[in-house]
Amino acid sequence: MTKSHYDMNLVGVDAFFRHLRWTGDLDFARRMWPTIERHLAWERRLFRREFGPDKLPLYEAYCCIWASDDLAYNGGGGTHSSAYNLYHNQLAARLAQLLGKDSSLYEREAELIAKGMRQQLWLPDRGWFGEWKDLLGGQFVHPNAAAWTFYHTVDSEVPTPVEAWQMSRFVDTQIARIPVRGANVPEGNFTMPTSSWMPYTWSLNNVVLAETMHSALAYWQAGRREAAMPLFKGALLDSMFLGLCPGNVGMTTFYDCNRRESQRDFGDGVGSLSRALVEGLFGVQPDALSGELKLRPGFPASWNQASIKHPDFEFTFQRTDTRETYSIQSRFRQPLRLRLQVPALRTEIGSVTVNGLPVPWQVLEDSVGTPRIEINAAAAASNQIVIEWKGDAPALVKVAPIAAQGSRVVADCGARILNSRDPQGALSEAGVDGTSIRGLAAGTPGHRTVFAQVEQGSLRWWQPVAFEIRAAWELIPSVKQDSAQLRFRVRNNTAGSFDGKAQMTAGGQRVEIELNAPAFSDSAEVAVTATGLRPGSNPVIVDLGRGSVVSNQIVNWQIQSAPGARFDAVDLTGNFNDRVTQIFRNEYLEPRSPFCSLALPKQGFGSWCHPTDTFEVDDSGLRAAAAANESRLTVQGVPFHTPTGANPKNILFTSQWQNYPAHASVPLNGRASHAYLLMAGSSNPMQSRFDNGEVTVTYTDGTTARLALHNPINWWPIDQDYFIDDFAFRRPEAIPPRVDLKTGKVRVLEVAEFKGKGRSVPGGAATVLDLPLDATRELKSLTVRAIANEVVIGLMSVTLAR
Known part of the structure; x- marks a missing residue:
């Protein structure tokens, strides 16, 4: 293994375990077993940290990912490094049993890491794992996670499907989406930086193809094909089409405002792109250690055909009206039974055949966002699965995207609700009424998600109900300020419009203003003369009547202090x-x-x-x-x-x-x-x-x-x-x-x-x-x-x- 300062042993062992799942090569595993034992013992000895009264383990991230330069956790327990070690201990336990070794040490450590991550790092009111927990000082959890915390944790199979979906919403809402634009470039695709951290230092906030591709893979793994594809496609266009070298799989790209485009056919990018394409878009996920090939395609809903040829398989998808055909030719080292998991095109299934013979199917009831069914088939050199769908298209959720704190939220799920989960505490007085979830917005301000287990036709799945909780009214400072006035807008986050007179107080002045703030919209700009105002933060109060008062500190450093101020x-x-x-x-x-x-x-x-x-x-x-x-x-x-x-x-x-x-x-x-x-x-x-x-x-x-x-x-x-x-x-x-x-x-x-x-x-x-x-x-x-x-x-x- 490596003798460098970087802990790329962790990455190498991860690749080893994934190689074994692809090949099932137990002879190679037996030769490598002493290395795995020494590596996991080394991780425990050097990087295992204990937290809380139960002394639950988290692992410090010590140079164990690409973005290691200038990344330093000072003894703290990192989410991505803990996820790595959880996954590796789980796989070591499986491998030990296959090799006739004692698996108890690894089973126990995996159990403790999983408990430690949820107890020490999971932020339940927000729905994601924090970046890390301090060992020193106040032992705070740092909530603003980087992309690697999302994709390594999901890729290491730590979160449940509901947790993974919540984590993906952090990436949606807290990490920038950079639109990919240019001549002959289709609209709607994007790339992303690795974090939002400041100030800049290499390598903590960059636009990196490998990181973007791994994030796209994690979107697919979280069941978010509608988010994965525009990121995957955007990253390809960014590097391969818009870049200086056609077809390049580079390191950083033009959209990295500090490093710009660099490297040719960078190994990290090649690996992550390959996995995103094969395991994400086409969903080919072998586990030869258990004799199984899982196919979980992540094609965009609009695609009617797709195919891929690989040394170990060929996979083809074809849709004609409501008939879908999935064909897989397997050339893996050993026969693998097939588990095909596909998004439901309709709510009823007319028939399912494998190689022309009818077979049973089952609903994946833990599926989130999209209903899915699973079809199992015996190991064969070639399998052709044909699904005849019928009925209606699966329902989509209808909910207002913004909910004022304390206001009533009504989400129409379009299908009968069997159960609901509110892991973030987003609603109070919640209840279910047929196809609707109702409650009062009561959670932590920000983007929140409630989940409804719905049934439509023959399908059951968990439907995410996503909305943003805001204060009912807000004062939003204008970007441009000047020395003569204080400028802001009144934001109405309620379903009712306001059009009338309001009382505004600022700098000792109380004036009546005409205000028009439509529902879920901002008013026109309000300007307050600088008389009586101070440089910096000025408290502003707007009384809308009937008990509705909104206030904020509007900052304007262009204002000069009044002559004679004491x-x-x-x-x-x-x-x-x-x-x-x-x-x-x-x-x-x-x-x-x-x-x-x-x-x-x-x-x-x-x-x-x-x-x-x-x-x-x-x-x-x-x-x-x-x-x-x-x-x-x-x-x-x-x-x-x-x-x-x-x-x-x-x-x-x-x-x-x-x-x-x-x-x-x-x-x-x-x-x-x-x-x-x-x-x-x-x-x-x-x-x-x-x-x-x-x-x-x-x-x-x-x-x-x-x-x-x-x-x-x-x-x-x-x-x-x-x-x-x-x-x-x-x-x-x-x-x-x-x-x-x-x-x-x-x-x-x-x-x-x-x-x-x-x-x-x-x-x-x-x-x-x-x-x-x-x-x-x-x-x-x-x-x-x-x-x-x-x-x-x-x-x-x-x-x-x-």
Whole structure:
């Protein structure tokens, strides 16, 4: 096996087991058995981690997939690596029994991993496995999974059919779909990045043919042929037709905005494409270890014919009206009995024959999304299965795509409902009425799915009912803001229209506005004059009457603070614990995983692939700018006090690393309507789409106001500006102002103009943030807290608007 730094043993063993399922070669398996034993023992010894009171195992992902460069879990339990090990232990147990060996160790380990994954990594209210669970700190589950977490878990046969369908919805809704377009390119096809993580680093957010093809295969394995085919076709068009080399199966493609097209006939892509074509589109899935050939074709519903020739088989499909013919010629090393699983064209079956003789068939009642039947046939060199369908086409679900929180959801499944499942808790007061599911939208906001077991004709299957839960009303900030106005739209997520007068409150103004918001639509843009508004976040309240009130904080950093506005600086001199320039000069040694793990280098910067990289923070410009203005730096009229001169400490750092406290508080007094913060610190893509820290203001009555420091919304790394686009690096929220530390320059950025301009910032940059406060309450304290591991959160200045 490999002696390289990468754990490609895991990949090699996976290929070995899949080879055995294809060939059934027990002589080869017997020769390889000592290697398998040593490999699984090595995995347990190096990468097995125990979580929870039951000490259930998860496995750390240590360089065990293509996207390993800069991927580091710091001792945590990964979903894809745990899925790999679950599958391998299951196959080792099967193989041990066939070879006359003791299988109990592998059976037990597989059982424990499966339990650990569901207990520690499954997010039941969302319907997917998180990316990984931290070993250190708060032992948080990171919910924003990458594509490899989807496809490896499904490919390793971990989820049930209902769970796999839910996981596929994460890919639908949380990972970008990049439309594949060009001359003579048909519409409707797409490709996808491997994640949505920021900031960019190789190889964590790229457009990679192998990853895309494996995702398409997992879509097919999850029963999602309508999603698999446009991804599969889009990836082929991207690499083979639109690429520089006709017919190329490359690594990254033109749609990768960082690497662009690279490599010729890359091995990873060749393997994944082959599997997607053979096992996904044509559904040829042999398991020679059990003497079986499963055919589960994933052809688009519109296809009437398809054929493939392979050294081990030939497979042909033909449809004429309601007659379907499946022909398979088998040349596998051993005779394999046939299990044909096909989507139902109609709800009744007139007849089924194998080689001209009638045979029984059965309904696959656990099928999700599409009803399927199964036909079994004895092993033969050639089998021809003919199905005569009759009756109606299987029913489709009708449900409004959006449900306001607390509103009634009615889904017409078009077929008699026998049972229902609501694994995400999306509905309350749920009930079944004939062909309909009814209930109140009550789950976690976002894309949710309820499942109805339906019966139509001779068929039974699970019908997904997918809808998005939103607040009934929302205020949606306009992308383009200006210094004179605050702009937003009112979004109506209810089934009723609003057309009339509403009361709007913002910046101390209360005005009456004419508002037209049709059902499930946005109003025209509403513009509020900047009078009385502050730079940054402005609370806006719209009273629609009859108890319907909608509010939000609309962010506009183009607004200047009004002349004469009163600001008080909070003296942090006694709280500062370091200089901002020290952030990457430290050695961050504890806490770290005590195991064989990958993590950030000791300087808190770079990656395991670049252990000596560093970044020099230079705050001379900030100090000089403050010195020229009585120790103040002004951003949109808001003054920030910061030390001048070369030596004084000028930041309060917090971190889960022991170099700094995990949280720190400073006293406040009086009342204020706003807190403005100058902050600086680190982040990295392993902490993306995740709260890296928080700022909490506590009032004397015990209530609090919280500002989440979220990568990539408002927590920007000191060393760079995020690269932003409309797809892999989509981040539509307002950009917080940046203060370049080397020059003292203040940059107020707009998303539309800034897209594509992310870069390293020479000398580093601090970030201006703000938190609206309740001016009627007495202030007590402000607390800065580091939440994520491997980041440093720093506070440089606090200004209160009185």
